[in-house]
Amino acid sequence: MSQTASAPPPPAVQPGPAGPVASRAHAPERDVTEDTPRLLNRLQVVAVTVCLVFAVLAAVVQVLAFRADGRAADNTEQVVRVQEVRSLLLRADAIATTGFLVGGLEPADQRAAYDAAIDDVLGLLTDAADAQPADRAVLGDLNRAVSAYTTAVAQARDLNRQQLVIAIAYLNQAGSILREQALPAVDALVSANSARATDEMGGHHPSWLLGLALLALVGLWWTNRALAVRFHRRLNVGLLAAAGVVAVVAILGAANAGARASSNADTRDGPYRTAVDEAAARSAANDAKAAEALGLVNRGSGAVYEENAFDPAAAVVEENASPITLNAWRQYVEQHDVVRQRDDRGSWDRAVELATSEADDAPSALLAEVDATAAQVTEENAALATDGFSGGGALTLGLALLTLLGGLAAAGAATWGVNQRRREYA
Amino acid sequence: MSTRPILRPAAALLAAALLLTGCAGYDATVVPSAAPETSGSGGGDTTEPCENDGSQLASYAPRAEAANSADVEAIRARGRLVAGVAADTELLAARDARTGEIVGFDIDLVDAIAAAIFGVPQKQGSKYVELKVITAAERFTSLQEGSVDVVVRNTTINCTRWQLVAFSAEYYPAGQKVLVGTDAGIESIEDLADKRICAPSGTTSIENIQQIQPDAVPVTAGDNSECMIKFQAGEADGVSTDDTVLAGLAAQDPYAEVLDTEQLTAEPYGVGVNAQQTDLVRFVNGVLEDYVADGRWKQSYDTWLRPTLGVDVAPPTPVYGR
Structure with a gap:
């Protein structure tokens, strides 16, 4: 086909017979008698609209995907942030409960470590509130629970220093506040932000782009067919060019969307999952250490704490920890078992001695190693996940812009193509 | 044909698109309400009802x-x-x-x-x-x-x-008594009217107090120590349980004393x-x-x-x- 082929004479403008009866009688001949300039105008509007709607919608799909990537990265950071809050709270509790066992002689460095953990928690709560407005109400509740927890710990410390038995009740109350008020709020934040992150990870839809392109191509094909019927030319170069542009930008956009969707899935199943699991293991490890200490603080209840608190926490560590953390954890468990054996055999003093020992091979130091290892693994993988989700954004945005420009070019080509017919008619 | 009629809806479409790609707000995070604890019988309770007649x-x-x-x-x-x-x-x-x-x-x-x-x-x-x-x-x-x-x-x-x-x-012939603040102006059981008295939940201590002083306001806690924490926090005006336990709690708080009354119940150890x-x-x-x-x-x-x-x-x- 060629635009240069001789065109048949355009159909003459035939005013239709007046009256509804005549109109109904000549309905089958309507296309023959239609006003050709008006028809060309309508076809041009259809073709341009198809190109522009495709361009805008396809660009919107890509911009939305770009923004979803950004939000996935932001939500991942929030997940890691609130999991860090969880880990630090339980780390602080493990330090406070273990320090309680040595009465008023809590080592200064342990006290400093507790204070640093709480300071970090308060800073992270502020950051989290800035990062996600939807979390602010729960973060406010969490902040109050943390304040109540630290107050109870401070009272327990003061009374313990005075060697009063009621101090144990205050320490238990602090633990209850932590586990019944603070941690449920943290868990809700982790759950909500994990769901948000996961939802946003699926923001790329190559099929949507291809579907939009298909609809646009159908619209251009229909326009071309309508022109062909009138002008006996099978193809219109302008419309063909427009279809080509639409197809090219759609394929480019879909290819990028497919690659990004695949990349996001890899990031979700890789570093993101590792970061989330490792943070859960880190929290659980500190929770287990707190249970070890509380089992000794509440003399005679060691077996109960072991069954109700330590064992479930240990199971979480075993299930979620990375190999390097798991190795450190199992070294801690060996020493923890010695603590329990001593307590179960009635050697409470020797159990406390080991549980509070500052030696490198004692439970406290081994648990600190677990905490540090897990924190590092979490941090590294969280950074990889965030980079993974936010990477490739420039290309996506560039393709969205290209889609818009391509749509405009396609509209221009369609306009030019229809104008060719208009000139032939004139 | 002029493209102006097309540009207007196109501009509107673009504006709508920009709106669509704007900030996405999330539903506020909600902490799920805790499931109510099931109150089991504890299992293995094979005792029969009986009467403590001496x-x-x-x-x-x-x-x-x-x-x-x-x-x-x-x-x-x-x-x-x-x-x-x-x-x-x-x-x-x-x-x-x-x-x-x-x-x-x-x-x-x-x-x-x-x-x-x-x-x-x-x-x-x-x-x-x-x-x-x-x-x-x-x-x-x-x-x-x-x-x-x-x-x-x-x-x-x-x-x-x-x-x-x-x-x-x-x-030891223990019995239920009441711990109060030394400066609370409570000298007798009659003074407990409208006062918040804490006892461990699930015990008969609260019922005993209410039988003797119906106008007392019951407050419950998990155990005696938690009651003492409520007392020290000003959430309760007194604690009621065995006098021996109250003596131990009062010994740890210079602003608390065990009210000198008859024992409300007999708790023979x-x-x-x-x-x-x-x-x-x-x-x-x-x-x-x-x-x-x-x-x-x-x-x-x-x-x-x-x-x-x-x-x-x-x-x-x-x-x-x-």
Whole structure:
């Protein structure tokens, strides 16, 4: 086909017979008698609209995907942030409960470590509130629970220093506040932000782009067919060019969307999952250490704490920890078992001695190693996940812009193509 | 054809698109409400309803031959008496932070039993004792399982518990009283009207208070110590439970005192023993008689409880008949 082929004479403008009866009688001949300039105008509007709607919608799909990537990265950071809050709270509790066992002689460095953990928690709560407005109400509740927890710990410390038995009740109350008020709020934040992150990870839809392109191509094909019927030319170069542009930008956009969707899935199943699991293991490890200490603080209840608190926490560590953390954890468990054996055999003093020992091979130091290892693994993988989700954004945005420009070019080509017919008619 | 008519809707479409790609807001995060705790029966409760008509205080009369019974010989052969005790009840059984030892009124009695079994003076009795700290819930199971020889852990004798274990004769006549603030202006039960009185949930202490002073406002907590925390936090005006426990709580708070009233209920404390070891019960009852007769009981009471309770209490008269 060629635009240069001789065109048949355009159909003459035939005013239709007046009256509804005549109109109904000549309905089958309507296309023959239609006003050709008006028809060309309508076809041009259809073709341009198809190109522009495709361009805008396809660009919107890509911009939305770009923004979803950004939000996935932001939500991942929030997940890691609130999991860090969880880990630090339980780390602080493990330090406070273990320090309680040595009465008023809590080592200064342990006290400093507790204070640093709480300071970090308060800073992270502020950051989290800035990062996600939807979390602010729960973060406010969490902040109050943390304040109540630290107050109870401070009272327990003061009374313990005075060697009063009621101090144990205050320490238990602090633990209850932590586990019944603070941690449920943290868990809700982790759950909500994990769901948000996961939802946003699926923001790329190559099929949507291809579907939009298909609809646009159908619209251009229909326009071309309508022109062909009138002008006996099978193809219109302008419309063909427009279809080509639409197809090219759609394929480019879909290819990028497919690659990004695949990349996001890899990031979700890789570093993101590792970061989330490792943070859960880190929290659980500190929770287990707190249970070890509380089992000794509440003399005679060691077996109960072991069954109700330590064992479930240990199971979480075993299930979620990375190999390097798991190795450190199992070294801690060996020493923890010695603590329990001593307590179960009635050697409470020797159990406390080991549980509070500052030696490198004692439970406290081994648990600190677990905490540090897990924190590092979490941090590294969280950074990889965030980079993974936010990477490739420039290309996506560039393709969205290209889609818009391509749509405009396609509209221009369609306009030019229809104008060719208009000139032939004139 | 002019493209102007197309540009207008196109511009509108673009504007809508920009709006669509704007900030996405999330639903506010919500903390799921905690599932209500199911209140199970605890399982394994095989006791029958019964009435405490006074006969529950009757124990097995001492016999001289009980000292050489198989129950006692088994303890001698082991070389130590294993006693189930508390470690968090100030004045009755609590760890002395300076020495690390568990001390108190109940522990003195454990030492006396051990001294009698091994034939040594009271002060050396502790050398023949293994204190096993148990929770209140473990008092009867530990005896049934044989993990301890005796339980001396402020345990009230009643007919229901007799179905689980055996008891010595009463060794302390505890009873429910009320702890209040020293400057609260509360001098009597009548003054408790409109006052918030805390007692552990699931106990009869609150009901007892309300029967005597219906205008008192009940406040509940998990245990006695939690009630004391509420009292110290100003969330309760008083705490009501066994006077021995209140004495221990008051000893830790210079602004608290045990109200000097009649006991609201009788809570006779006894030494728990495995139900099959009646010879050990007879032996313990013999020790108790000597413990009271030679003044060690009063000495222990004066050391631990009297300074806080502020009243003289006579040792209970043993009742036998089983």
